[in-house]
Amino acid sequence: RYGQAETDHQIGAATGLAYTQAGGDTLSIEVSLSKGTGKLTLTGKLGDVMKESAKAAFSYIRSRTDELKIEPDFHEKYDVHIHVPEGATPKDGPSAGITMATALVSALTNRPVRKEVGMTGEITLRGRVLPIGGLKEKSLSAHRAGLTTILMPAENEKDLEEIPDSIKEDLNFVKVKHLDEVLDQALLPPNEDE
Amino acid sequence: RYGQAETDHQIGAATGLAYTQAGGDTLSIEVSLSKGTGKLTLTGKLGDVMKESAKAAFSYIRSRTDELKIEPDFHEKYDVHIHVPEGATPKDGPSAGITMATALVSALTNRPVRKEVGMTGEITLRGRVLPIGGLKEKSLSAHRAGLTTILMPAENEKDLEEIPDSIKEDLNFVKVKHLDEVLDQALLPPNEDE
Amino acid sequence: RYGQAETDHQIGAATGLAYTQAGGDTLSIEVSLSKGTGKLTLTGKLGDVMKESAKAAFSYIRSRTDELKIEPDFHEKYDVHIHVPEGATPKDGPSAGITMATALVSALTNRPVRKEVGMTGEITLRGRVLPIGGLKEKSLSAHRAGLTTILMPAENEKDLEEIPDSIKEDLNFVKVKHLDEVLDQALLPPNEDE
């Protein structure tokens, strides 16, 4: 399934783009909520920077519950687990920040994530989207995986030049400056039937 | 007893398949529940990846208590201990994920695990079963141990080619994509007599 | 956006000046408050000295809630997250002390931070501003970023000699001895409209 787009719109799971020495790869970010007391668990052999990035995404969402239509006290009523399969592969860096934020909001609002969307970008506590590295390699892997829309930091615009035209024909690159734009692009309306 | 199948269907214990430099081995995953306050203890000289895998299995189960017919607040009423004997042998990797999930569900539902079943597969927070390595060596050790059914990730189908026909005659390989299928295959109805 | 001044007066974000082997840089300090129980989270690949500096800023503010017109029990009602993007860049040293204090007070009083102000200085538990290193390099980066006012420790006055006149023409250097002066210079009146 990895290296492929999701076959359904998923709640609580979003597709990120990773860049390693071996090239680009897609990675799935999974969020699980259970009744609890506000514990945040982060797994998937994540490095310190990636864990901090998850905490920044989490704090941003906590501070914006009104605007995001999330229960204001969700973090006291649920335990939140963010996992990034494949569990044996080390992962690090801040560029999954907006993907983790998207998966979190999806899980908390019951809004599915569009299956054809991949994304990459550091998130800040104010929801800003900061630039990332490896856009070319990430785009190639997104293409291979069958994704059709890539959400990327506006500040990475210059990196689009390096991307082959054949890829640009198939992939819709959407430049974003703030998480609000990410969520608008990536999330569907709430799923009522669970 | 190790290197052998269980002699009885056990509650709270499932048989996994490990792959080490020394070849394949079977390993027993034990789960013990006691009245408590939700503490999760992991022992048996487990590496970080294996511990994270246990947490993923645990979170998956917590988020699916309705479907699995488990008390929704079990994690607040019990302490859960997952142990993997033999305690002096280091163990790591994500491939025991579905075995840990199965032993947990068995302990929580009072459903015995079929003694003739061994299994291997990474689990994700959504219950998906991801591919693993060493299927050939694991199958040989399962055969030696007298198991007759092997639950394996569907994505490992190609690895079946490498397995000798003599083994395939004795072992029933069942390809699974989701933990639901694992539980259907591995668990018996609840044991009422305790 | 980095290497640039803020485009708006921000609540809960202040601009500091960093000095690394690669020269000077501006850095944004972000503070996020959420309903909580008093947990302080520090992220952004911060070294121990920088984390301790944040704690000193935090304790100073806690001990001066009356004078700063902050709810006396804010630290019991909110969780506070201080983050310093860019998350992959290691940061350390005590010179962001007054910037962290300013961002904290801004978030707690709803007073925006003037977007044209950058600052550098160690803070003590009594709110004193101690001298820092690299004022020249920091000033050059502040200039490049379009800032117009620099708050600097009074004890660094002698370092002004090394700064080129062309920079001094554009930058207003304000010497400060205590955080009270920093806050007077950096903060606007409370923003009422949120």
Added chain:
Amino acid sequence: RYGQAETDHQIGAATGLAYTQAGGDTLSIEVSLSKGTGKLTLTGKLGDVMKESAKAAFSYIRSRTDELKIEPDFHEKYDVHIHVPEGATPKDGPSAGITMATALVSALTNRPVRKEVGMTGEITLRGRVLPIGGLKEKSLSAHRAGLTTILMPAENEKDLEEIPDSIKEDLNFVKVKHLDEVLDQALLPPNEDE
């Protein structure tokens, strides 16, 4: 006193057999209960495997309070301290598992441990007794210490061949598969007079 059998049947203390590079040795496992809140303290320069073994013994007992006639909520009402003198000697390995379990049950049930009994065996969460190493050396040290009964894992039966007949004449080797058998052999009826 070490290197000797106990001079009285003790409550909360059992004699194990250790195997080190220097040969076999006896070691005393002590358990102390005090009114508390369920804290488990492990001391005596114990390695990680030995600590995990203690936790497995503890969880087994917690999950079997009914059968063992122990107060079901003992772990919430007492703090439990397991100590292995001599405090300067490093100790590790899983083979003291059944000894720790026996000392714990003794302390919790007020049943003295027979002073002439030594034991060795790994314990699992289901109370099974797994094989250990160094039975020969352990037996020699048990003999020197004046013990007369050795409880050993049934799976170690083959190792009895290596033990000199002179030792076998003095020592009664009892093969055990489950902790229930260990407790039957090692514990006397409850001591009523404290």
Added chain:
Amino acid sequence: RYGQAETDHQIGAATGLAYTQAGGDTLSIEVSLSKGTGKLTLTGKLGDVMKESAKAAFSYIRSRTDELKIEPDFHEKYDVHIHVPEGATPKDGPSAGITMATALVSALTNRPVRKEVGMTGEITLRGRVLPIGGLKEKSLSAHRAGLTTILMPAENEKDLEEIPDSIKEDLNFVKVKHLDEVLDQALLPPNEDE
């Protein structure tokens, strides 16, 4: 400001004397109290010995609240932060013990510390003052800083021989055996006007 005496009598701040490879130095110990739940925070790049010294000072004060006229339950009602600027300079050793105790008592009793007093000495749990090293170098730095009274351990009396007469003319050396004497010498009556 460092390397200088305080310009005012301070509440919650006392001047210690440090001895490093680079010679002697004065250092300021700051204490901040905020409403809280008894947390003790120690910052300023302090080594383990210096942190333990702070804990000893803290415990001594907690055990002597009656004699010191401190609220008996202060440690449950306040969080206490002890900070030693300059935050980037590593500091260690037990000789700041009495300085930390003095700053703590000052903060807890609202009694200012005389600005002309510097001090050095290890503290024990019984309030005894133990000898320290580097008295000569410490005295030179105290002199440079404009201090006029030095509180020193009585057991260091012999070290006074090494101190130049020119220094002895300006500095009043007061030998102390117990913290009671330190507090008598260093603290002014309570400041009523806050």
Added chain:
Amino acid sequence: RYGQAETDHQIGAATGLAYTQAGGDTLSIEVSLSKGTGKLTLTGKLGDVMKESAKAAFSYIRSRTDELKIEPDFHEKYDVHIHVPEGATPKDGPSAGITMATALVSALTNRPVRKEVGMTGEITLRGRVLPIGGLKEKSLSAHRAGLTTILMPAENEKDLEEIPDSIKEDLNFVKVKHLDEVLDQALLPPNEDE
């Protein structure tokens, strides 16, 4: 003061005997109680074995409150701090066990420790006194310090041969097997006047 006997019978302080590469030394063990919630703090640059020894002493006392005439719930009402000056000197080993136990019982019962008594011996959870090393060197330092009674493990009897007659004339060696004997020898009746 170190290297000397106490000048008064102290409550909450006992004199131990240490053995280092530099020879023997006396060391003072201090115990401070403050109203609290049962926290045990151990300071004085203590190694792991010495910390575990303190915990064993503490657990022994907790389990024997009736016999020792100590409030049964003392560990819930007080915080206990054990400190071993001089804070910069590393200390380790189990031989201060009975000294720590004695200082603890002294503090908890208000019974002064005889100032002329020094002691050495490992303690177990059952209050047994185990043998130690360096009795000769310890005795010489005790003699130098002006102590007149040494409590030593009965199992170290053979080591008395090595001690010079001139020392034996001045020092009264008392062999002990259990902490009860230590307390009988070392403690005076309760001090009523505080």
